[in-house]
Amino acid sequence: MKTEVEEHKLDPALAIPPLDESAPREPQRQFALKHEDCFIVADGYGDIRGTGDGLFRDDTRVLSRFRLWIGGRIPSLLGVSLSQDNILFTANLTNLAALGPDGGEAPASAIHIDRTRFIWQDRMFERITFTNYSAREISLPVQLDFDADFRDMFEVRGTTRSRRGRAHDALIGESSVTFKYEGLDNVARQSVIAFSIKPDRLHPNHAEFLILVPSRDHRILYLEVGHGEEVPSSDRFRAAAARARFAMRSKRRQGATVFSSGRVFNDWLTRTRADIALLTTDLETGPYPYAGIPWFSTAFGRDGVISALQMLWLNPALARGVLAFLARYQSTETSVFGDAEPGKIMHETRKGEMAVLRELPFGRYYGGVDTTPLYVYLASAYADRTGDEEFVDKIWDSLAAATAWMEDVGARNGEGFVTYRRAADTGLFNQGWKDSADAIFHADGTIPKGPVALVEVQGYVFAAYKGMAALAAKRGDDDKAAHWTAMAERVRKAVETHFWMPDRDFYALAIDGDGSQCAVRASNAGHLLYVGLPSAERAQAMATQLLSGHFHSGWGVRTLAADEIPFNPMSYHNGSIWPHDTAICASGLARYQERDSVVKLMSSMFEAAVRFNMRLPELFCGFTRAASDAPVAYPVACLPQAWSAGSAFMILQACLGIRIDGWKREISVEFPRLPIGIDNIVIRHLAVGQARVDLTFQRIGDRIVCYLDQNHEGLVPLLVRS
Numbered sequence: 207m208k209t210e211v212e213e214h215k216l217d218p219a220l221a222i223p224p225l226d227e228s229a230p231r232e233p234q235r236q237f238a239l240k241h242e243d244c245f246i247v248a249d250g251y252g253d254i255r256g257t258g259d260g261l262f263r264d265d266t267r268v269l270s271r272f273r274l275w276i277g278g279r280i281p282s283l284l285g286v287s288l289s290q291d292n293i294l295f296t297a298n299l300t301n302l303a304a305l306g307p308d309g310g311e312a313p314a315s316a317i318h319i320d321r322t323r324f325i326w327q328d329r330m331f332e333r334i335t336f337t338n339y340s341a342r343e344i345s346l347p348v349q350l351d352f353d354a355d356f357r358d359m360f361e362v363r364g365t366t367r368s369r370r371g372r373a374h375d376a377l378i379g380e381s382s383v384t385f386k387y388e389g390l391d392n393v394a395r396q397s398v399i400a401f402s403i404k405p406d407r408l409h410p411n412h413a414e415f416l417i418l419v420p421s422r423d424h425r426i427l428y429l430e431v432g433h434g435e436e437v438p439s440s441d442r443f444r445a446a447a448a449r450a451r452f453a454m455r456s457k458r459r460q461g462a463t464v465f466s467s468g469r470v471f472n473d474w475l476t477r478t479r480a481d482i483a484l485l486t487t488d489l490e491t492g493p494y495p496y497a498g499i500p501w502f503s504t505a506f507g508r509d510g511v512i513s514a515l516q517m518l519w520l521n522p523a524l525a526r527g528v529l530a531f532l533a534r535y536q537s538t539e540t541s542v543f544g545d546a547e548p549g550k551i552m553h554e555t556r557k558g559e560m561a562v563l564r565e566l567p568f569g570r571y572y573g574g575v576d577t578t579p580l581y582v583y584l585a586s587a588y589a590d591r592t593g594d595e596e597f598v599d600k601i602w603d604s605l606a607a608a609t610a611w612m613e614d615v616g617a618r619n620g621e622g623f624v625t626y627r628r629a630a631d632t633g634l635f636n637q638g639w640k641d642s643a644d645a646i647f648h649a650d651g652t653i654p655k656g657p658v659a660l661v662e663v664q665g666y667v668f669a670a671y672k673g674m675a676a677l678a679a680k681r682g683d684d685d686k687a688a689h690w691t692a693m694a695e696r697v698r699k700a701v702e703t704h705f706w707m708p709d710r711d712f713y714a715l716a717i718d719g720d721g722s723q724c725a726v727r728a729s730n731a732g733h734l735l736y737v738g739l740p741s742a743e744r745a746q747a748m749a750t751q752l753l754s755g756h757f758h759s760g761w762g763v764r765t766l767a768a769d770e771i772p773f774n775p776m777s778y779h780n781g782s783i784w785p786h787d788t789a790i791c792a793s794g795l796a797r798y799q800e801r802d803s804v805v806k807l808m809s810s811m812f813e814a815a816v817r818f819n820m821r822l823p824e825l826f827c828g829f830t831r832a833a834s835d836a837p838v839a840y841p842v843a844c845l846p847q848a849w850s851a852g853s854a855f856m857i858l859q860a861c862l863g864i865r866i867d868g869w870k871r872e873i874s875v876e877f878p879r880l881p882i883g884i885d886n887i888v889i890r891h892l893a894v895g896q897a898r899v900d901l902t903f904q905r906i907g908d909r910i911v912c913y914l915d916q917n918h919e920g921l922v923p924l925l926v927r928s
Contacts, residue, residue: 235249235250235286235819236248236249236259236845237249237250237286237288237295238499238500238845238846239292239293239295239323239324239325240292240325240484240485240496240499240503241325241326241327241328241450241453242327242328242487242488243263243264243328243487243503243504243557244261244262244263244264244325244327244328244329245261245262245325245499245500245503246259246260246261246262246269246323246325246330247259247260247262247499247500248272248295250283250286250297251274251280251281251283251286251297251299251321252272252274252295252297252321252323252332253272253273253274254269254270254271254272254273255271255273256270256271256353256355258362258363258500258842259500260362261330261397261431262359262500262503263328263433264557264558265358265359265504265556265557265558265561266356266357266358266359266395266558266559267354267355267356267357267358267359267362268354268356268385268395268397268431268433269330269352269353269354269397269399269431270353270354270355270357271351271352271353271411272350272351272352272431273350273351273352274299274319274321274334274348274349274350275348275349275350275351276299276301276302276304276317276319276346276347276348277301277302277304277312277346277347278304278347278349279301279302279304280302281299281300281301281302281319282299282300282301282302282314282315283297283298283299284298284299284300284318285297285298286298290476290477290480291451291454291455291458291480291483292454292480292481292483292484292846293324293447293450293451293454294322294323294324294447295322295323295324296320296321296322297319297320297321298318298319298320298321299318299319299320299321300314300315300316300317300318300319301314301315301316301317301319301346302314304347312344312345312346313340315339316338316339316340316344317336317337317338317339317340317344317346317419318335318336318337318339319334319335319336319337320333320334320335320337321333321334322334322335324446324447324450325450326446326447326449326450327446328432328433329430329431329432329433329436329446330430330431330432331428331430331438331442331443331446331447332428332429332430332431333426333427333428333443334426334427334428334429335424335425335426336348336417336419336424336425336426336427337419337423337424338419338420338421338422338423338424339422340421341421342421343418343419343420343421344418344419344421345416345417345418346416346417346418346419347414347415347416348414348415348416348417348427349412349413349414349415350412350413350415350429351411351412352383352399352411352412352413353385353411354385354387354397355373356371356373356385356387356389356395356397358558358559358560358561359501359556359558360558360560360566360568361560363501365560365566367560367565369390370389370390371387371388371389371390371391371559372387372388373385373386373387374386374387374388375410376410376411378408378409378410379435380404380408381400381401381402381403381404381405381408381437382398382399382400382401382435383398383399383408383410383413384396384397384398384399384435385397385398385399389559390559390563391559391562391563393559393562395433396433396434397431397432397433398430398431398432398433398434398435399413399429399430399431400429400430400431400435400436400437400438401413401427401428401429401438402426402427402428402429402437402438402439402440403415403417403427415427426440428440428442428443430442454480454483454484457483457486457493458479458480458483460483460493460521460523460524461517461520461521461522461523461524461891461893462519462520462521462889462890462891462892462893463479463520463889463890463891464520464855464858464887464888464889464890465887465888465890466881466884466886466887466888467884467885467886467887468881468883468884470816471812471881471883471884473820474812474815474816474820474854475854475855475858477820477821478815478820478821478822478851478852478854478855479851481821481846481848481851482495482513482517482848482851482852484846485497485498485499485503485846485847485848485851486524486848487505489505489527489531491527491530491531491534492523492526492527492528492530492531493523493524493527494510494527494528494531495509495510495513495514495524495528495848495852496848497509497510497844497847497848497849498824498844498845498846498847498848498850499844499845499846499847500844501842501844502844502847504554504555504556504557505531505552505554505555506553506554507532507551507552507553507554507574507577507580507581508553508574508576508577508580508639509848509849510528510531510532510848511528511532511577511580511581511583511584512580512786512790512849512852513528513848513849513852514527514528514529514584514588515583515584515587515856516786516789516849516852516853516855516856517852517855518584518587518588518591519591519855519859519864519865519866520855520889520892522588522591522592522594522893525584525587525588525591526588526594526597528584529581529584529585529588529597529601530601532551532552532577532581533601533604535552535555535570536549536550536551536552536604536607536608537549537550537551537552537572541572541629542629542630543564543567543629543630543632543633544567544569544570544571544572544573545567545571545572545573545628545629545630545633545634545637546572547572547611547614548607548611549578549607549608549609549610549611549614550572550577550578550608550611551572551574551577551578551580551581551608552570552571552572552574552577553571553572553573553574553577553634553637554568554570554571554574555568555569555570555571556568556569556571557569566632567630567632567633571633573626573628573629573633573634573637574634574637574638575624575625575626575637575638575660575663576637576638576639576660576662576663576666578608578611578612578624578670579608579612579624579663579666579667579669579670580666580670581605581608582605582608582609582612582670582673582674583666583669583670583673583737585598585601585605585673585677586669586670586672586673586674586676586677587673589673589677589680589868590676590867590868590869591866591868592868592893592895593868593869593871593895594868595680598677602677602681605674605677608670609670609671609674609690612624612667612670612671613693616667616693616697618657619657619659621659621700621704622667622693622696622697622700623659623664623667623697623700623717624659624663624664624667625656625657625658625659625719626638626656626657626658626660627656627657627658627719636658638660638662638663638730639662639787640728640730640765640779642778642779644772644777644779644780645778645779645780646658646660646715646716646724647715647724647726647772648718648722648724648725648726649724649725649726649770649771650771651771651772654716654718654719654722654724655718655719655720656718656719657719658716658717658718658719658724659716659717660715660716660730661701661705661713661714661715661716661730661731661733661734662730662731662733662734664697664700664701664705664734664739665701665733665734665736665737665739666733666737667697668694668697668698668701668737668739669694669737669738669739671690671691671693671694671697672690672691672694674686674690675687675688675689675690675691675694678690680869698739701713701734701739702739702740702741702744704717704721704723705717705723705731706744707723707725710725710727711744711747711748711750711751712727712731712747712748712751713731713734713740713744713748714726714731715727715728715730715731716730726766726767726770727751727756727757727766727767727770728765728766728767728770729752729757729763729764729765729766729784729787729788729791731748732748732752732763732787732790732791732794733790733791733794734748734794735748735749735791735793735794735795735797735798736790736791736793736794736797737794738794738797742798745794745798746798749795749798749800749803751767752791752795753803753806755768755830756768756769758807758810759775759783759828759829759830759831760810760830760831760832761783761810761811761813761814761826761831761837762783762784762785762788762807762810762811762814763783763787763788763791763807764781764782764783764828765779765780765781765782765783765784765787765828766779766780766781768781768828768830775827775828775829775838776827776838776840778825778840781828782825782826782827782828782840783814783825783826783827783828783837784824784825784850785811785814785822785823785825785849785850785853786849786850786852786853786856788807788810788811788853788857789811789852789853789854789856789857789860790856791807792804792807792808792856792857792860793856793857793859793860795807795860796860796861796863799876799877801860801861801863801877801878801879802879804857804860804861804879805861805879805880805881805882807857808857808858808860808861808881808882809881809882811853811854811857812854812881814826814837815854817836817837818837818839821845821846821851822847822850822851822853822854823839823840823843823844823845823847823850824840824843824844824845824847824850825840825843825850826838826839826840826843827839827840858881858887861878861879861880861881862875862878862879862880862887862903862912863875863876863877863878863879864878864889864901866892866894868894868895870923871894871895871897871922871923872894872922872923872924872925873892873894873899873901873914873922873923873924873925874924874925874926874927875912875924875925875926875927876927877927878903878910878912878926879910880903880905880910884905885904885905886902886903886904886905887902887903888900888901888902888903889901889902894922895922897922899914899915899922900914900915901913901914901915901924902914902915912924912926
């Protein structure tokens with residue numbers, strides 16, 4: 207029988223020494239694990255300290271403190287690793303010198319502690335192995351601290367609530383502690399911490415063990431944290447780990463794979479592919495890449511679309527899943543609170559208590575000005591890549607509604623520009639991808655009056671209209687095709703007329719509500735290259751600047767030119783480097799045959815990734831690169847982040863100049879380049895219609911040749927221009 211307060215008796219003579227938190231600890235990276243809508247963020251020790259880290263389930267923190275003590279002291283960290291498939295986190299630790307409960311001393315480094323964990327089906331599994339390398343038996347005092355605060359994700363991020371639900375006293379069993387919380391949304395949330403070994407003392411917030419470890423032997427403690435009570439064991443740990451690894455292996459095998467002659471380069475591609483697989487969640491509508499851990503581990507419209515575009519050439523199934531999900535949750539009504547209008551595509555969805563109670567609008571929020579045209583553009587790009595007319599037919603009404611919304615907004619300003627101004631104060635002030643409050647400004651730093659037309663959004667609108675025109679023509683609707691072709695041309699001319707700054711040879715960041723330019727040089731304009739809007743002459747002028755020292759730091763393209771007034775390399779959007787942004791600019795440069803420049807950017811991104819342990823974060827600081835320097839991390843960047851991981855494959859496609867035409871069932875390659883130091887790349891199991899082919903790029907002298915493996919399934923034409 208469990209009681210609300212119960213402690214297991216331990217001889218006072220065997221009392222564990224008081225905890226000593228004064229021991230110095232070196233700065234640590236954070237490590238994330240995820241499965242579906244559950245994830246954990248902890249430090250290199252495996253500890254959760256209760257700041258921004260924790261175990262989260264459905265946007266609620268269900269474990270806010272989790273720390274391991276050995277002999278009343280923090281163990282020493284030997285090393286930490288994450289398995290290549292992103293399933294297993296392992297911390298290797300050892301004990302510091304401490305007195306045991308029997309008065310004997312446990313010498314320093316006598317015990318090796320292997321702390322291995324993973325997430326599977328809303329549950330954390332952990333195995334702690336204590337191995338004694340000393341010549342005598344050691345009585346090891348072990349303590350685990352824990353707590354569950356059931357904070358909403360937005361509370362963890364800093365939002366203050368006027369009131370919360372009811373937290374119950376911890377329920378203590380023989381080998382488990384249960385935390386319960388009844389939210390204001392009338393949802394009962396629960397977190398159970400269970401141990402394979404009965405603790406010698408069990409308190410509401412910590413468990414004490416006296417583990418006898420014979421010389422040259424080991425002992426193992428299993429524990430689980432989930433919403434229901436189970437009895438942890440070796441069998442449960444091994445079975446769940448096997449299922450988790452099998453599921454991840456299946457995700458990583460979706461689509462084509464890339465191999466190169468460079469071992470370190472391969473390590474980067476392998477890690478980034480594993481990160482995309484980790485963040486991809488299997489929803490009812492298909493796979494969807496969640497944006498990033500910890501703050502954005504949910505479906506975001508913009509992030510999902512861009513991640514799908516990055517991976518489209520290798521894995522079009524991801525794009526299909528994104529399109530199906532966004533079509534299902536497209537707005538059909540007007541909501542000031544949710545920034546919704548009929549036809550608009552969702553920006554973000556949340557499941558936490560605050561979203562359910564509408565304390566914030568993000569339960570299903572539509573305040574993203576770029577998501578709708580990006581959605582339409584992705585649909586046309588997916589159709590071109592696959593020739594999947596059947597799926598396009600299924601979402602055609604959704605695409606038409608999204609395009610109608612664009613036309614309606616464009617008609618309000620007379621130029622066809624798609625603009626934004628938040629409908630309610632609770633919504634996002636800025637609604638492009640640079641959505642921090644100070645990200646859009648005039649040259650003197652003042653904030654523009656709305657509604658605001660962002661330069662990159664008009665590029666997406668141009669591409670969306672062109673894509674819809676092509677799809678309408680495929681469907682035999684010549685009138686619609688002509689109409690949308692004219693709309694695309696109208697937007698193109700308006701952008702060239704109103705955004706171009708002839709005195710600066712660049713496009714303005716935005717047009718404000720009075721029709722005045724935000725005469726600022728920002729990376730946003732590079733997205734116009736990606737969709738092919740600028741003339742060749744203006745594209746060349748932009749390329750020159752994007753590759754100059756004002757933008758290119760040596761690690762990537764800054765979000766803002768270094769000579770603009772608000773430039774700050776440590777800011778979120780005003781001078782930092784976002785890998786996905788650099789990748790989009792690089793892809794745009796490739797469109798205008800600037801492939802040598804793309805190779806340069808590819809090298810910068812790869813070298814940054816190496817210094818970030820093969821993982822490009824959401825963003826990093828925009829300081830200028832110098833000899834022997836490493837890129838400077840942004841302190842609260844998400845890691846992993848889907849569109850940062852996908853940027854590697856987007857830039858690689860830009861280097862190789864590869865395009866798959868799903869309508870004609872053919873591959874075209876234009877002016878291919880290989881990354882610096884790479885002499886061979888093979889793309890295996892590349893889908894072209896029903897065929898699966900292997901495509902090889904080989905450096906021979908100063909030339910790059912490419913060819914298809916003759917043993918592929920189906921006949922696929924390869925068109926090469928070099």
